Amino acid sequence: MSEPAGPLLEVRDLDVRIPISRGTVRAVDGASFTVGVGEAMGLVGESGCGKSMTLRAVMGLLPRPAVITGGQVLFEGEDLAKARASRLRDLRGKGIAMIFQEPMTALNPVMKVGAQIAEAPFAHLGYGRRKSRDRAIELMQLVGIPDPERRSQSYPHELSGGMRQRVMIAIALSCEPRLILCDEPTTALDVTIQDQILKLLLKLREELGMSIVFVTHDLAVVAQTCQSLAVMYAGQVVEIGSVHEVFHQPRHPYTLGLLRSVPDPDDVRDVLDSIPGAPPDLVSPPEGCRFAARCTFAQDDCLEGDKPLLPLEGGRASACIYPDRPAESVREQPVITGV
Amino acid sequence: MSEPLLAVRGLEKHFVVADTLARKLRRQPPDVVQAVAGVDLEVARGEVLGLVGESGCGKSTLGRCIVGLYQPNAGEVLWEGEPLGVRRDRAGRRRMQMVFQDPYSSLNPRMTVRQTLSELLRVHRMVPRDRIDERCRELMDLVGLGARSLDAHPRQFSGGQRQRVSIARALALEPELLVADEPVSALDVSVQATVLNLLDELRTRLGLTMLFIAHNMAVVRHVCDRVSVMYLGRIVETAPTAELFANPRHPDTQGLLKAVPRLVPGRASQAPAMVGDPPSPINPPSGCRFHPRCPLAQQICHEVDPALAAGPAGEVHEAACHFAWTAPPASHQPEVVETG
Numbered sequence: 001m002s003e004p005a006g007p008l009l010e011v012r013d014l015d016v017r018i019p020i021s022r023g024t025v026r027a028v029d030g031a032s033f034t035v036g037v038g039e040a041m042g043l044v045g046e047s048g049c050g051k052s053m054t055l056r057a058v059m060g061l062l063p064r065p066a067v068i069t070g071g072q073v074l075f076e077g078e079d080l081a082k083a084r085a086s087r088l089r090d091l092r093g094k095g096i097a098m099i100f101q102e103p104m105t106a107l108n109p110v111m112k113v114g115a116q117i118a119e120a121p122f123a124h125l126g127y128g129r130r131k132s133r134d135r136a137i138e139l140m141q142l143v144g145i146p147d148p149e150r151r152s153q154s155y156p157h158e159l160s161g162g163m164r165q166r167v168m169i170a171i172a173l174s175c176e177p178r179l180i181l182c183d184e185p186t187t188a189l190d191v192t193i194q195d196q197i198l199k200l201l202l203k204l205r206e207e208l209g210m211s212i213v214f215v216t217h218d219l220a221v222v223a224q225t226c227q228s229l230a231v232m233y234a235g236q237v238v239e240i241g242s243v244h245e246v247f248h249q250p251r252h253p254y255t256l257g258l259l260r261s262v263p264d265p266d267d268v269r270d271v272l273d274s275i276p277g278a279p280p281d282l283v284s285p286p287e288g289c290r291f292a293a294r295c296t297f298a299q300d301d302c303l304e305g306d307k308p309l310l311p312l313e314g315g316r317a318s319a320c321i322y323p324d325r326p327a328e329s330v331r332e333q334p335v336i337t338g339v
Numbered sequence: 340m341s342e343p344l345l346a347v348r349g350l351e352k353h354f355v356v357a358d359t360l361a362r363k364l365r366r367q368p369p370d371v372v373q374a375v376a377g378v379d380l381e382v383a384r385g386e387v388l389g390l391v392g393e394s395g396c397g398k399s400t401l402g403r404c405i406v407g408l409y410q411p412n413a414g415e416v417l418w419e420g421e422p423l424g425v426r427r428d429r430a431g432r433r434r435m436q437m438v439f440q441d442p443y444s445s446l447n448p449r450m451t452v453r454q455t456l457s458e459l460l461r462v463h464r465m466v467p468r469d470r471i472d473e474r475c476r477e478l479m480d481l482v483g484l485g486a487r488s489l490d491a492h493p494r495q496f497s498g499g500q501r502q503r504v505s506i507a508r509a510l511a512l513e514p515e516l517l518v519a520d521e522p523v524s525a526l527d528v529s530v531q532a533t534v535l536n537l538l539d540e541l542r543t544r545l546g547l548t549m550l551f552i553a554h555n556m557a558v559v560r561h562v563c564d565r566v567s568v569m570y571l572g573r574i575v576e577t578a579p580t581a582e583l584f585a586n587p588r589h590p591d592t593q594g595l596l597k598a599v600p601r602l603v604p605g606r607a608s609q610a611p612a613m614v615g616d617p618p619s620p621i622n623p624p625s626g627c628r629f630h631p632r633c634p635l636a637q638q639i640c641h642e643v644d645p646a647l648a649a650g651p652a653g654e655v656h657e658a659a660c661h662f663a664w665t666a667p668p669a670s671h672q673p674e675v676v677e678t679g
Contacts, residue, residue, distance in 0.1 A: 046527045047498065160616045161394070190393045191555050195598035196611040203609070217527040220600035243604045261532040263557040265584060265599045271539070272561055274532035278497060336602050 007034035007074075008179055008211050009058065014071035014081070016053050016062065023283040027053045027066060029235035032309065035179070035228075040205060040212040042222035042243070044258065045232035046279060051215045054232070055181050057081070058213075059098055060088040075179070093124045097172035101184040103164035107156040113167045114140070114152025120174040139170040144200055162193035169200065179211045186221065198225055220262050223247060231255045234279050234290040237309060241316035249330055251312060251323035253295045259335045289319070297325040342420045343381040344548050345405065345516055350378045350414035352400050356621065372620045374400040376572030377414070382516070387542060387549040389563035389580070391556060391595060393617050397572040398552045399440075402518045405550065406435045429463055436509035440521035442501030446493040452479070452504055453489040459511045478507045481544075483537060499530035503537065510541070518550045523558060535561055557599045560584060565655075568592045571620055571628045574647065576663075578656040588650065588658040590633045614673050627661070634670040635662055 016028035028050040035041045045051045056062050058073050060080060073080040075095065080088065100106040108116055117139055118132035127135060133152075140148035143166040156164055165185060172180050182201070186194035202225055205212055214226055222229050222243060229246055231239040231254060239252040250256040260273035277294040280286050286293065288303040295302070302321065309317045320326070351373070358369035374397040382388045390398045403409045405416055410425040417423065423431065439445040447455060456475045460466055466474045476486040482503040493501055502522060509517055519538065523531040539562055541547055553559050559566055560580060567577040568591060576589040587593045597612035615632050618624055624631050630640040639661055647657040650664045662668065 046529055162616055191600075192393055192594060192598045192611075192613045193616070195600070195613070198600070199609065199611045217529070218600065219528070220602050223602050223604045224600045247602065247604050258529055259602065261529040262602055263528075263532070263535070263555075263561055264602060265557040265560055265596055266601070272532040272536055274536060275529050276533075278500075 006037075008037045008039075008076060009035040009213070010072075010074040011054070011058065012072040012074065014054065014057060014073065015069045016050070016057050016066055017069045018066045020283070025282045026235050026285060027282060028057065029282075029285070030071070030308075031230075031232065031235070031237045032071075033230040033237055033240055035211050035213055037178075038205075038209050038211055039228060040214060040226040042219075042226040042229035043213055043215045043232060044217065044219060044222055044229055046217055048279060048282075049232045050235040050282075051232050052183055055098070055183055055213065055215050059092065059096060059181060060085075061098070093120050093175040093177065095177055096179045096181060097175070097177040098181045098183065099165075099168050099172050099185045101187055103161065103168045103188075104156060106168060107164060109156055112153055112155060113159065117152070117167065117170045117174055120171060124175045135174065136170070139174055140167075142173070142204070143167075143170045144196075145170075160193075161189050162196060165189065165193075165197050166200070169197075169204070173204065173208070176208070177210060179213070181213045181215075183215045184217070185214075187216070187218075194221075201225065218262070219247075219258050231258070234285060235282055236290065236319065238291065238319040239317065240309065241312075241314070245314060245316060247336060249327045250335075251316065251318040251327055252291075252320045253297050253326050254291045256326040256329060256335070257294075289321070297322055344384040344386075344419060345382040345550075346417040346420070347378055347380045347401070347405065348415050348417065350375055350401065350404060350416070351412045352397070352404055352409055353412050370621050373572050373623065374620060375404065375411070376620075376623075378569075378572075378574055380567060380574065380577070382548055382550060384515075384548055385546055386565065387551055387563045389559035389566035390550060390552045390569060391554065391559055391566060392569035393554060393595075395571075395617055395620065396569040397620070398569050399520050401569070402437070402520050402550060402552050406437050406518050407432070408437075433463060433512040434514055435516045435518060436512055436514035438502070438505050438509050438517065438519045438522045441525050442498055442505050443493075443525075445505055446501060446508075448493050451490050451492055452507075455504075455508055456489075456511050459508065463512055465512065474511075478511055481510065481541070482507045483533075497530070498526050499534055502526065502534050506534075506537065506541070510545070514547075516548045516550065518552070520552045521554065522551075524554065531558065538562055555599060556584075556595050568595065571617060571623055573628065573659065575629065575660070576658040577647070578658075582652065582656055586656075588656070588663040589629075589660045590635055591629050592658075594632075610672070627659075629660075632673055634673055635660075635667050636673065637661070637668055 012032050014028050014031045018025040018027050031054055043051045057068050068081045114136045117136035121127040121135045122132040137148045137152055145151050145163060145166050186197050226243050228242050230237050233254045239255045250259060257275040263272060275294055280290055289307045292298040292302040307319045309319050311317045352375040354372045354374055355369045356372050378401055392398045404411045407425050407427050415422045453475055456478060457471045460471050460474055475489055479486050479489060484503050523534050542549060551562055563580050565579050566583050567574045570591045576592045587596055594613035613632060618631060626642045627640045627645055630636040645659045645661045647659045650656045
């Protein structure tokens with residue numbers, strides 16, 4: 001395959017605002033990142049940091065009353081933030097597909113799963129009924145659903161959580177999209193089933209060569225699935241880099257905090273590290289670095305002025321004005337043991 | 340050895356899932372889920388026992404039988420050697436309290452934290468009426484929330500804070516045993532750590548005994564002294580935490596451990612740690628219940644149900660696998676079986 005080098009998806013200074021009764025929530029505030037062709041990128045952060053909103057903005061599926069108020073979403077060079085609804089509808093499924101967190105609420109409870117998978121090829125690819133049905137069974141086989149002929153006649157409630165998520169993946173794959181957006185696809189699952197689903201996604205990405213954006217709050221999930229990551233905090237992207245480099249040498253204190261809070265079954269620590277405090281209110285975020293109030297390295301100058309993402313060596317970037325401090329802390333006390 | 344604080348003997352709990360008129364007329368027996376199928380366990384005073392297993396293995400049902408929310412079909416729950424019924428007096432209910440998984444649905448949304456806590460303190464006569472306010476503030480302090488939060492409603496809290504309120508509610512009755520049913524699985528990883536640390540600290544400060552239910556092995560490692568692993572209604576392995584993590588003997592335990600995503604980038608193997616879904620507890624597999632998913636399964640595993648057997652370390656480490664304490668046969672990839 002000779003794809004042009006260059007990003008498949010580029011998000012530039014994206015702003016998403018949600019008007020509420022007491023003001024405007026700055027849900028996403030100048031977020032920028034890129035996803036290369038065939039790359040898997042993790043978008044990481046705590047609940048309410050704007051990672052799901054970012055994903056939905058890319059898809060043009062923001063829940064009302066949230067709106068994009070600035071920035072660009074460039075998919076293969078085309079700005080989706082300004083695209084018409086009809087163009088977005090055309091791209092969904094074929095260009096970009098999405099896998100949601102809760103398969104039980106995302107699937108239609110009164111429709112057989114085979115028919116739900118066949119729907120997209122029928123509508124988007126112009127397949128006939130027979131061909132769509134065959135395609136659905138082929139996809140079910142691909143995502144590892146045993147006995148697909150029989151299972152295609154099941155309703156979602158007859159399937160386990162893991163099987164439902166496989167059905168979601170089959171639907172996402174049905175029109176061979178170039179980009180799949182995963183919104184916490186394994187958060188509602190058992191660890192054993194999470195492991196199966198993550199490995200399935202890895203295998204499919206290798207075989208089909210699509211790009212993936214993986215939204216999660218668990219850095220360990222990113223370690224196992226992605227090549228690069230963007231860390232979000234309070235609506236802003238605060239660190240970008242390759243998974244390998246960021247995990248071994250985080251350059252933002254928030255990333256370090258997230259890394260240290262993951263419980264590791266191979267390692268006993270007396271006390272798990274945690275990030276004290278809570279994220280700021282996004283209606284009136286504090287001036288300066290939004291993480292400063294929870295940061296152990298914070299200085300007076302952290303509280304003043306905007307803190308944009310600053311480029312560092314090796315294509316990395318951090319919004320911290322003291323990016324060496326978290327790196328030093330890791331040198332003294334490594335996050336990842338046994339490497 | 341002295342009497343354990345809590346002991347469970349041969350506990351069974353069944354649920355009838357399909358009993359229609361048509362079945363009754365045909366005189367067919369109803370479909371029965373064996374949620375807990377014969378469990379023995381002991382928790383010593385001051386100890387934290389972890390109970391780990393996949394969804395549907397019966398760990399929550401077991402916890403609910405212990406606190407008296409379910410009536411077991413067989414077996415008994417002993418408190419310092421005395422059998423406990425389901426109908427318990429107030430003092431009996433106070434001794435054991437539970438923290439539930441979902442902090443969004445386990446708190447009354449129309450009551451402030453103060454109302455929730457003071458109702459308990461009043462009904463159970465924990466403190467004199469004029470000291471209720473003071474005690475509420477103490478409880479909030481204990482779980483690391485300011486007294487300011489007392490007049491807030493649950494919706495004003497984040498998930499981690501709500502779980503702290505749930506813990507404060509459980510502690511209001513000064514229980515001797517706390518049953519925590521997946522207290523952190525609904526929370527973000529960064530918040531999980533704070534709640535786990537809180538439970539650990541409370542345990543030292545108050546000398547709490549705890550039954551800690553979870554599906555993630557990584558989570559129990561930091562909190563528990565001993566861990567029991569459950570599969571399809573049975574306990575398949577029990578050992579002190581460090582021993583279990585260093586030397587897991589049951590293939591289910593090994594799979595659960597392997598399935599936890601690690602922070603080291605790209606180190607995981609291609610194959611999933613465990614294939615397939617847990618089989619239906621309506622019609623559990625013959626022989627060893629784990630054999631359809633087991634990489635070691637042999638002919639004997641299809642036929643004979645292994646009992647818990649102690650290893651060379653003595654009774655502290657028990658596993659219910661035919662090959663737990665002998666050289667295991669060559670491992671193979673089990674076929675994905677159709678379930679449900």
